[in-house]
Amino acid sequence: MSDYSPGQRWISDGEAELGLGTILGCDFRSVTVLFGASQETRTYSSRQAPLTRVAFGSGDRIQAAEGWSLTVDDSKEVDGLIVYIGEDDRGELRELPEAQLADTMQFDQARDRLLTGQVDRNDWFDLRFRTLHHFHRIEQNPALGLAGPRIDLIPHQLYIADEVARRHAPRVLLADEVGLGKTIEAGLILHRLLLTGRAERALILVPASLTHQWLVELLRRFALEVTLLDEQQSQAHGEANPFEAGQLVLASQDWLFANPRRQAQAEACDWDLLIVDEAHHLEWSDELVDPGYACVERLAAAVPGLLLLTATPEQMGLESHFARLRLLDPDRYHSVERFREEEAHYVEVAEAIDAIERLPGGAGDRERVAAVIDEPDSLALLETLANGEAGAAQRSAARDQLRDQLLDRHGTGRVMFRNSRRHVGGFPERRLHVARLALPSSYRRVLRRLERDEDYLDELLIETGLDHPEVLVYLDTMYRALADDPLNTEPWWQFDPRVTWLLERLADTAAGGFADDKVLVIAHDRETAQGLAEGLRVLGGYHAPVFHEGLSLVERDRAAAAFADEEEGCQVLVCSEIGSEGRNFQFCRHLVMFDLPLHPDQLEQRIGRLDRIGQRHAIELHVPVFEGSPGEKLLRWYRDGMDAFSSPHGVGSEIFTAFGDALADALLDDESLAEVIEETRALFESRLAERDAGRNRLLELNACRHERAETVATAIRELDEDRALPRYLDQALDIFGVDSQELGGGLLHLQPSPQMLDGLPGLVKGEEGFSATFSRRRALARDDVQHLSWEHPLLREMMGRILDGTMGNTALALLKHPSIPAGRLMAELVFRTHCPAPRRLHLNRFLPPTAVRVLLDESGASLTDKVSFTGLSKNLQKVKKAMARDLIRSRHDQLRELIDRGESEAERELSSIVEAAQRRMRTELDGELNRLEALALHNPAVRDDELQALRDERSALDAAIDGARLRLDAVRVIVTVGEETR
Structure with missing residues (x-):
């Protein structure tokens, strides 16, 4: 009881965050402490209370509850309480009883915690020093932000992500051909911008059919958790702005573009980056602007960064392509005619x-x-x-x-990055298989009347409500539209030979058959897809999920997942045209085009669902057509006029604009069709030669600079193969209370232990945890296995907690050494650069937190160069906390002197650290600024605000680095002991 007196100030060893406590009362059994700052009261056993008395010494700065401060010069004891004596802020001599100390005084700094007897475990101190070391080198790695995602190291994707994410507020069009990874490029850019602090909030707008796919991809590949926002979620926020609910918000274009109120709420938020997928759907002309384009235009004007994604930037022609560029930079792209003239110069x-x-x-x-x-x-x-x-x-x-x-x-x-398959290489062969089938009588009678009677087409269009030439090409749709015809007595799928042909292929095990293979079937019309699935079920007993625009997002995802499951999934998935946009079915190699789309870009979209990077098999394209029908003529135009099935060419939109009407008129006339095909072929070859010589050639050369891409890939491989990562993670998991079990084959299973610290990503007490691997190859092969890297959220969280908190910033250890007498004291001081700056500057690439280690003996002599950190740590032994507190209390004055001496030693290193950081910064930014200023004289795509932002960034970085200071980050007291000491 004599150790405690009411009014004394103590802190909790286990709950330092409670702040400064005051003894309220004590007896032989217990002691009661009030922690005023946190309004918490604790009662402890008086014999084993986890408390440390707060006692300040000469030179310490303390705060009074009334708000004034005192620099301690001396102290005295009155009735068991300490009274501090010193000068206040005005230089006046004053006294401050400990009972009047401010409850809010913090002891986060290593010096304060050490001198008040708060010491952590030695392994915590080791981990803190190693964390500083690894964080310092990782933050300067050129692959930062690109190494963590679960992706293949594909050169053009790495180059684009590295180039774009370096820019201030990047505004670009990602227009790689279908299957080259635009979503991955956008994810990489977003991931790096977030990791480097250049972006904090992003809005991602995608077609409704792709929202869940984006959600899963961002989580699975990039470990980014986004808020999926729809009307139901928005209403749950009441009157509050639902777009403020998360840092990363994913929303359906269909929903947002149709809702002016939600548009206004989205526009009222501060975003750093806007991502718009399938941007070719945004329609604009001088005469008409659709609501979706207008919404994106307003957002793009307010959001600094903009990524537009489309595989078909010119689907609606040059004006449509210009409309996308106009969103990126309306000042630069203000005239279609001027843009046309520029292209002629390429x-x-x-x-x-x-x-x-x-x-x-x-x-x-x-x-x-x-x-x-x-x-x-x-x-x-x-x-x-x-x-x-x-x-x-x-x-x-x-x-x-x-x-x-x-x-x-x-x-x-x-501003535009477009890679082609020809430029990238490594894509599989495409094989076209045409099945010519007899035209059933229900379709034939209508086509024969059309051939005899020119006016019947107009009557048919009025009667069915269909457009020309859809009424000719999609015969089952026409049949359904003529439901009142007394001859139409059965569902179309009961007599359509394409259904029978597909059932035969599904059961055929011979060459050309589909048995045991996944088959994706795409039809133009939703009703056709639904009827086909019904026919497969009734006539063949096949369960084929249907993927169409009438399904909810959950139903679409369920259908896609049922198809993707290798073990128990269905063999066939039937899609309407919507199935040809955005979805990735590269695990499948058979594509059945039950009918053909009328636009070449839609044809390529269909094939692109299978023909993607990572496809290991030749793409088998199966097209059943009726002999002599308009559908067969359309196939001939695609195949003979523009090689549309062999590979993507990027000129389909221009070809369709030139010959779409003539083709529609020729679908019932073989002679006219031959002329259209001949003229199409001539224009196709001419345009292909022009594009390859001009703009396309420039885009391909600029879309992937291989030397730069290989530099990034090499840096990523170095991080992947970093042997320090497994060692560091093993130590960190042990300290944070995470159990790690080897599963074999390079796999680990991480699971929370009962002692795990709360709030670690992916780990919740009482749950299973997750499996992971350090191997990129294994992680790519298994969706259920996470890729462990320096950028994994678990690693980033643990490192952040250590560097931003107090864990391990004090320690006391014993050293046995035959050549050092017992009772000697050493102080191992770790100083760290402190350089406050806005996160958006990404200061760490030039001056990350940098450790300066100083090892002093009790006389103040430096042993830093003689004894390494690792060598010393191996020979240290732990000590009980009670003994550690006693040792510190007995050496207070000596420790203060050593800390002051260490600060002087460390300060000698600061100037060289600052000079090196300034040199790195100026070399990189001056070179980039000079390049862009020269470039701006010739290429107006370099915006004035981009140049000014770079100048401002350089100036801010220069000031921030120049203001760098050292502060004591951690201190370990080392006491030598004799052989008999335990």
């Missing part, structure tokens, strides 16, 4: 780039290059390249610089 630039590769040889090559440049720096590079006497290394450097300058300064390559 052929000359592409030819000049090809000529650069041939220099110094090649007649006329120098003139081709000179014709498109007039800048002194470019002309000087050309002279070097054309000089036959220049060294090989000198010419190679000049060639690279000149090529990069032309790519930067011409074309839309800075």
Whole structure:
């Protein structure tokens, strides 16, 4: 009882966050403490109370409950209470009884915690120092933000993500061909921007059919948890703005574009990034702007960053493509005619780039290059390249610089990234299989009347309500529309030979059959898909889920999941046209086009569901057609006119604009069709040659610079293979209370222990936890296995808690060494750079938290260079907390002197750290600023606000780095002991 007196100030060893406590009362059995700041009262056993008396010494700065501060010079004891004596902020001598200390005084700093007797475990101190070390090097790695996601290291995806995510408020169009990974590119950009602090809030708008797919992809590949917002969720927020409910919000375009109130709420929020998928659906012209385009236009004007995604940027022609670029930069893209003129110039630039590769040889090559440049720096590079006497290394450097300058300064390559299969390579073969079937009488009688009677087509269009040429191509749709015809007495699927053909293929085990293979079937019309599924069930006993626009999102996902399940999933999935957008079915190799779409881009969208990066098999395209029907003629136009089934070409929209009407008129006339196919082929080959020589050539050259991509991939591989990661994670899991079990095959299972600290991502007490691996290859092969990396949320959370909190910032250990007498004291001090700056600056790439270690003996002599951290840690032994507190209490004055001496030692290192950070920052940002300022003179795609933002960023970073200071991050007291000490 004599140890405690009412009014004394103590802190809880186990609950330091409670703040400064006051003894209310005590007796022989218990002691009661009030923690005023947290309004908590605790009662402890007086013999084993986990409490430490707070006692300040000379030089300490303390706060009074009334708000003033005192620098302690001396103290005295009055009736068991300490009275501090010192100078206040005005320099006046005052006294402050400990009972009048502010309850809110914090003891987070290592110095305060140590001198008040709060010490942590030695392994916590070790983990803190190692965390600082690893965090320092990871934050400077060029692959930061790109190494953690569960993706293959595909060059063009890495290049685009690295290039775009480096920019201030990036505004770009991701327009890779179908299957090249636009969603992955957008996810990588978002992940890096979030990890580096350049973005905190993002709004993602996707078609309704893709919301759950995006939700799952962002979580599975990027470990990003997003808020999926719909009307039901919005109403649950009452009058509050539902878009404020999360940092990352995913919403359906269909829902938002149809709801002006929700649009206004979305526009009222502060977003850093807007992502819009399938952006080709946004329609704009000088005469008409659809509601979706108008909504995105208003958001894009207010949100700094914008990513538009589309595989078919020119689906509706050049004006449609211009509309997307106009969203990115309305000042730069304000005139369709001017944009058309610019495109005409791209052929000359592409030819000049090809000529650069041939220099110094090649007649006329120098003139081709000179014709498109007039800048002194470019002309000087050309002279070097054309000089036959220049060294090989000198010419190679000049060639690279000149090529990069032309790519930067011409074309839309800075705002649009489009890779093609031909450019990327590695895609499987496409094989077309055409099944010619007899035309059933129910369809034939209508077509024959159309051939005899020219006016009957007009009557049919009025009678069915269908459009031309849909009424000719989709015969089952026409049959259903003529329901009042007395001859139409049975469902179309009972007599349509395409259904019988499909059932035969599904059961056929011979070559060309589908037995045991997954089969995706796509039809143009929703009713056709539903009828086909019914026919497969009734006539063949096949359960085929139907994927169409009338289903809810959950029903669509359920249908897709039933198809994807390898063990118990269904063999066939039947989709309406909506199934050809966005969904990834690359696990399947058979695509049955039950009918053909009328637009070439829709045809490519269908094939692109299977023909994607990662597809390991040839794509088998099956098209059943009726002999002599308009559907067969449409197939001939696709196949013979533009090789539409062999590979994507990107000119389908232009071809359709030129010949769509003529094709519709020729579907009942073989002679006219032959002319249309011949003219289509001529235009197709001509446009393909022009595009390959001009804009497409520039885009391909600029969409993936392989040297840069390989640099990023190499940095990612280094992090993947970092041997320090498993060792660090093993130590961290043990300290945070997570059980780790080896499963074999490079797999681990992580599960919470009863002692686990709360709030770790993916781990909840009482639940199973998750399986994980350090291998990227294994993680990609198994969706149920997480990829452990330095960027995994669990690692980031543990490292953040250590660096932002007090865990391990004090410790006391014993050292036995035969050459060191017992009773000697050493202080191991870890100082850390402190450099406050807004997260958006991403200061850590130049000056991450940097540790400066100082090891002093009791005389103040430095042992830092003589004794390493690892070497010392191996020989230390733990000590009980009670003994540690006694040792600290007995050496207060000495420890204060050593900490002050350590600060002086560490300060000597600060100037070199700051200089190195300034040098790194200026080298990178000055080079980028000079490049962009030169580029802005020739390419208006470089925005003024982007240049100013970079200048402001450089200035802010310069000031922040210059203001860097060192602060004591952790301290370990080491006491030498004799052999007999326990």
